[in-house]
Amino acid sequence: xxxxxxxxxxxxxxxxxxxxxxxxxxxxxxxxxxxxxxxxxxxxxxxxxxxxxxxxxxxxxxxxxxxxxxxxxxxxxxxxxxxxxxxxxxxxxxxxxxxxxxxxxxxxxxxxxxxxxxxxxxxxxxxxxxxxxxxx
Numbered sequence: 001x002x003x004x005x006x007x008x009x010x011x012x013x014x015x016x017x018x019x020x021x022x023x024x025x026x027x028x029x030x031x032x033x034x035x036x037x038x039x040x041x042x043x044x045x046x047x048x049x050x051x052x053x054x055x056x057x058x059x060x061x062x063x064x065x066x067x068x069x070x071x072x073x074x075x076x077x078x079x080x081x082x083x084x085x086x087x088x089x090x091x092x093x094x095x096x097x098x099x100x101x102x103x104x105x106x107x108x109x110x111x112x113x114x115x116x117x118x119x120x121x122x123x124x125x126x127x128x129x130x131x132x133x134x135x136x
Contacts, residue, residue: 016132032122082113
């Protein structure tokens with residue numbers, strides 16, 4: 001005889017972390033998912049690349065350098081180093097007055113690198129959450 005589904009005890013999901021940490025990582029996951037979607041859209045729609053260096057480029061440069069220096073996980077260090085290389089290559093090519101063609105090719109390649117990094121970050125966040133979610 002089959003058990004009635006209404007008589008089965010209900011299980012709840014619990015988080016093995018504080019709610020603030022879960023909220024921050026959920027927000028960060030949504031942000032990374034959005035950044036990945038935008039990057040992939042720009043790659044596959046062949047959107048033109050911007051060659052201007054702005055304050056955001058320097059912000060990414062400094063944060064990636066800090067991440068490569070301070071983070072202990074090797075994969076995260078590698079990702080931060082790639083992000084640093086991506087921003088640094090744009091700044092160096094602009095400062096050494098490389099041709100526009102070289103700068104465009106570099107920007108297109110680094111756009112793909114950034115998309116791979118944000119995709120990897122989304123996957124890492126999912127795998128970070130997985131062992132911390134339990135059934136009670």
